Amino acid sequence: MSQADDEYLLRDNLRMQALSPEALARIRRATEAEWRAQVGPARRRWMPVAAAAAALIAAVATWTLWSGGQQEMPGAPLARVERVEAPGAVELGSWWRKSAVTAGAELHTGERLDLRGNTLLSLIGGGNVRLSHDSEVQVMSADSMRLVRGAMYVDIPPGSRGSRSFVAITDAGEFRHLGTQFAISVDAGATRLRVREGSVQWQTPRGESTVNAGTEVLIDRNQNVTRQEIASSGVNWAWVETMAPEIDIEDRPLAEFLDWVARETGRKLVLADDATRRQVATIRTHGNVHGLAPLEALKVVMASTSLRLDLPAGVIRVSFAGESTASN
Secondary structure: OOHHHHHHHHHHHOOOOOOOHHHHHHHHHHHHHHHHHHHHHHHHHHOOHHHHHHHHHHHHHHHHHHOOOOOOOOOOEEEEEEEEOOOOEEEEOOOOOEEEEOOOOEEEOOOEEEEOOOEEEEEOOOOEEEEOOOEEEEEEEOOEEEEEEEEEEEEEOOOOOOOOOOEEEEOOEEEEEEEEEEEEEEEOOEEEEEEEEEEEEEEEOOEEEEEEOOEEEEEOOOOOEEEEEOOOOOHHHHHHHHOOOOOOOOOEEHHHHHHHHHHHHOOEEEEOOHHHHHHHHHOEEOOOOOOOOHHHHHHHHHHOOOEEEEOOOOEEEEEEOOOOOOOO
């Protein structure tokens, strides 16, 4: 039997993820060297070919167990890690092999992650995903991620991904963005969806439906569904806001910064009158607000202007100092 026949026997009988040609070559060389050393020149011609193939299969199996069953070449990239809070995040290989995931790393199809601290991902193609501490996820493709446990927040501004989609997956089905901010959590077999902006297309084997902004859907482990209204700001979104991507404000329009804060906090931006709007349009911001949550950054920036800031529930209100907040 030829070397090509040996490789065919290997592929036909071994049911696990394929190794790279380089890895197979290394294993073949090591196996042949061990075989020659044990049987010697005189006995080599009587060595059953099947036994040689079995030895090669065993060697590949041992190598696959050692490497966690992963291919040497990664799958398609989904995202880049932008920030990881303590105590960090790890990629799960085998039951005993775990490697740290740090800022700058790319996440590829097939990788499984244990998020021990809040983590921010920048999606390849646009948008971001924020993962809460004590979450576990698996990258399913270049456009989809499975949430095994914990919480995930998806932020994809309208038009930011072009024709590309993004799908979050749980046992309750697939959740596809439609120009959206939404959160999904998985706990004790139940999935909770909260739509903050835009819409989410929810698909199951029984059909699909659209969930619009301001709606919370709870799907329990028995697939019973309950819906209710939910506010776009407040305590339910607190951890999400702390993981917002950083913004550069140096020499940027104040109006642009205010729009960013409003979207990141789910609040309505209210400019008191035309005079305020003209003032906001002319002011440019300076310095940096890195490391600050959006509302903290807002207070710092507004303190450097002559404008007044008020934060009633669900609102960011900007006016001239000294004006009564009742005159809206």
